[in-house]
Amino acid sequence: MPAGSIRWRILASFLVIISVIFALTSTRLTEYVSGFLYEQRIRQDSLSVERLADTAAPLFASADEEGLRESLLRAGGELGGRLLVLDRDGKVQFDTWARLMGTRLVTGEVQRVLSGGETVSYGIHHTADEGWVAYCAAALTGGGGALLYVRDVAEMMASLDGVRRDLTAVFSLAAIAAVAAALIFSHVLTRPINRLTQTIRRMGEGDLSVRVPVKGSGEMRRLAESYNTMAAQLEALDRSRNQFVSDASHELKTPLTAMKSLLEDVLYQPSMPEETRTEFLSDVDREIDRLTGIINDLLTLTRMDNGRLEIHAEPLSLSEGVQETLHMLRPQAEKRGQKLLADIDEDIRIQGDPNKLSQVFWNLIENAIKYTPDGGTIEVRLRRRGNEAIFTVRDNGVGIPEEDLPHVFERFYRVDKARSRETGGTGLGLAIVKQLVNLHGGEVKVASVHGEGSVFTVILPAEAEG
Ligand SMILES: Nc1ncnc2c1ncn2[C@@H]1O[C@H](COP(=O)(O)OP(=O)(O)OP(=O)(O)O)[C@@H](O)[C@H]1O
Ligand SMILES: [Mg+2]
Known part of the structure; x- marks a missing residue:
C-alpha cells in the first residue's frame, strides 16, 4: 500500500482517531477507578487512625507504655496493619512490628502532621522491601508526636493494574477491529477507482473499446x-x-x-x-x-x-449569387441538351459568405445536371418567405431510392457507385453543402422519387423585406 494512497490515508486516519480516543478514555477511566478505590480506603483508614490516635494520645502523654502497647497491638490486629508511634521529632517510640524502634522516620505524611498542622495525612508509596504501602499519619493531641499506620496496598494496586490491562486489551481489540474495518472500507471505496485507473491505462495504450462496470450509486x-x-x-x-x-x-x-x-x-x-x-x-x-x-x-x-473554416459574413444579394452560378453552369447543361429554368426573386439579401454560398448553389445545381439524363429539365428557384430565403433545385432525373435518402449528406456516400464514378463524383459535395448551410444557420432537405426526380431545398435566414 503506497503512502499517499487513499487506502493508506483512511487507515492512518482511523489509527489516529482510535489512539486519541484510547489515550483520553484510558487515562480518564483509570483516574476515575483509582480515585474511587483510594477515596474509600482513605476515608476508612483516616477515620480509624484518627479514632485510635484519640485513644492513644493520653496513654502516650502519660508515658503509659504498657497501656499503649496493649491498645496498639490490639488495634493493629483489628486493622490488619502496622502501627508506629513517633515523637515530635519523628523518632519511632513504638512499632507493633518492633523493628524500627528509635529510628527517625520522617515521611511526608508524618511531616505534615508533626509540623504542617494537619490532624491526619495519607499517601501511597512504593518501597523496595515493602512493595506498595499506604501511610496514614494522625496527630497525637496533647503529648505531641504522631501515630503512623502502614498498610499493604499491593492488592489494591494490583486490581488497578488489572483495570488498566483490561482497558488496554479492550482497546487493542477495538483498534484491530477498526483497522480491519478501515482495510475493508478503503478497499470497497478504492476498488472502483483502481478499476477505472486500469481501464484508463488500457485506453491510453490504444484499446478504445474498454468500459468500466457501472455499479452502486452516488x-x-x-x-x-x-x-x-x-x-x-x-x-x-x-x-x-x-x-x-x-x-x-x-x-x-x-x-x-x-x-x-x-x-x-x-x-x-x-x-x-x-x-x-x-x-x-x-x-x-x-x-x-x-x-x-x-x-x-x-x-x-x-x-x-477542426472548426477552422471561418465564415466571412457580409451583406450580400442571394439573387445575384444564384444568377452567377447559373450563368457558369449553363454551358454544362446545354451540352447535355437539358433545360435549365430559373425563377429567382429579385434582391433577396442575407448575411453570408459569398464564396461558400456559391459553393452550395454550385454543388446542388451540378448534381442536378449530373444526375439528370440528357434532355431533362432542371428548375432553380429562389423565394423569400418571411425572414427566410428558400432556394430549391428540382430535376426530373434518376431520383434517389427511399432507403438512400437519409444517407446522401454523409461523406463519400453515393447511391450508385459505378454511375457516379463515371460522372466523376466522390460523394463529398452534399456533405460540404450541409456543413456550409449549417454554418450559415440554415438547413438543407431532400425529397425524391426514384426514377422521377429530386428536389433539394436550402432554407437560409434572410434580412426582412423592405
Ligand atoms: N440531384 C440528384 N439526383 C439524383 N441523385 C443525386 C442527386 N444529387 C445527389 N445525388 C446522389 O447523392 C450522392 C451524393 O451526392 P454528392 O454531391 O455528395 O456526391 P457526388 O456528386 O457523387 O460527388 P461530388 O459532389 O463529391 O463530386 C450522389 O452520388 C448521387 O448518388
Ligand atoms: Mg455532387
Whole structure:
C-alpha cells in the first residue's frame, strides 16, 4: 500500500482517531477507578487512625507504655496493619512490628502532621522491601508526636493494574477491529477507482473499446457513467476518423491508378500517333483536375471538422449569387441538351459568405445536371418567405431510392457507385453543402422519387423585406 494512497490515508486516519480516543478514555477511566478505590480506603483508614490516635494520645502523654502497647497491638490486629508511634521529632517510640524502634522516620505524611498542622495525612508509596504501602499519619493531641499506620496496598494496586490491562486489551481489540474495518472500507471505496485507473491505462495504450462496470450509486456510479460516455464518444470519433482516412485514400487511389495506366500507355508506345497521345495526356489532365477537386473537398471538410473554416459574413444579394452560378453552369447543361429554368426573386439579401454560398448553389445545381439524363429539365428557384430565403433545385432525373435518402449528406456516400464514378463524383459535395448551410444557420432537405426526380431545398435566414 503506497503512502499517499487513499487506502493508506483512511487507515492512518482511523489509527489516529482510535489512539486519541484510547489515550483520553484510558487515562480518564483509570483516574476515575483509582480515585474511587483510594477515596474509600482513605476515608476508612483516616477515620480509624484518627479514632485510635484519640485513644492513644493520653496513654502516650502519660508515658503509659504498657497501656499503649496493649491498645496498639490490639488495634493493629483489628486493622490488619502496622502501627508506629513517633515523637515530635519523628523518632519511632513504638512499632507493633518492633523493628524500627528509635529510628527517625520522617515521611511526608508524618511531616505534615508533626509540623504542617494537619490532624491526619495519607499517601501511597512504593518501597523496595515493602512493595506498595499506604501511610496514614494522625496527630497525637496533647503529648505531641504522631501515630503512623502502614498498610499493604499491593492488592489494591494490583486490581488497578488489572483495570488498566483490561482497558488496554479492550482497546487493542477495538483498534484491530477498526483497522480491519478501515482495510475493508478503503478497499470497497478504492476498488472502483483502481478499476477505472486500469481501464484508463488500457485506453491510453490504444484499446478504445474498454468500459468500466457501472455499479452502486452516488459519485462512483456517476463517475463510471461519465467515463463510459466519454470512452464511447472517443471510440466513435476514432472509428469515423479511420473510416474517413480509408475512404479518402480509396478515392485518391482511383484517379492515380487511371493516370498511371494512361501514362504507361504513352510511355511504352513510342510509336503512338500524335493525336492519340494528346488525347491520353488530356485524360491525364482531367484526372489531375479531379484529384485536385477531391483534395480541395477533403481540405474543406477537415477544416470544418477542426472548426477552422471561418465564415466571412457580409451583406450580400442571394439573387445575384444564384444568377452567377447559373450563368457558369449553363454551358454544362446545354451540352447535355437539358433545360435549365430559373425563377429567382429579385434582391433577396442575407448575411453570408459569398464564396461558400456559391459553393452550395454550385454543388446542388451540378448534381442536378449530373444526375439528370440528357434532355431533362432542371428548375432553380429562389423565394423569400418571411425572414427566410428558400432556394430549391428540382430535376426530373434518376431520383434517389427511399432507403438512400437519409444517407446522401454523409461523406463519400453515393447511391450508385459505378454511375457516379463515371460522372466523376466522390460523394463529398452534399456533405460540404450541409456543413456550409449549417454554418450559415440554415438547413438543407431532400425529397425524391426514384426514377422521377429530386428536389433539394436550402432554407437560409434572410434580412426582412423592405
Ligand atoms: N440531384 C440528384 N439526383 C439524383 N441523385 C443525386 C442527386 N444529387 C445527389 N445525388 C446522389 O447523392 C450522392 C451524393 O451526392 P454528392 O454531391 O455528395 O456526391 P457526388 O456528386 O457523387 O460527388 P461530388 O459532389 O463529391 O463530386 C450522389 O452520388 C448521387 O448518388
Ligand atoms: Mg455532387
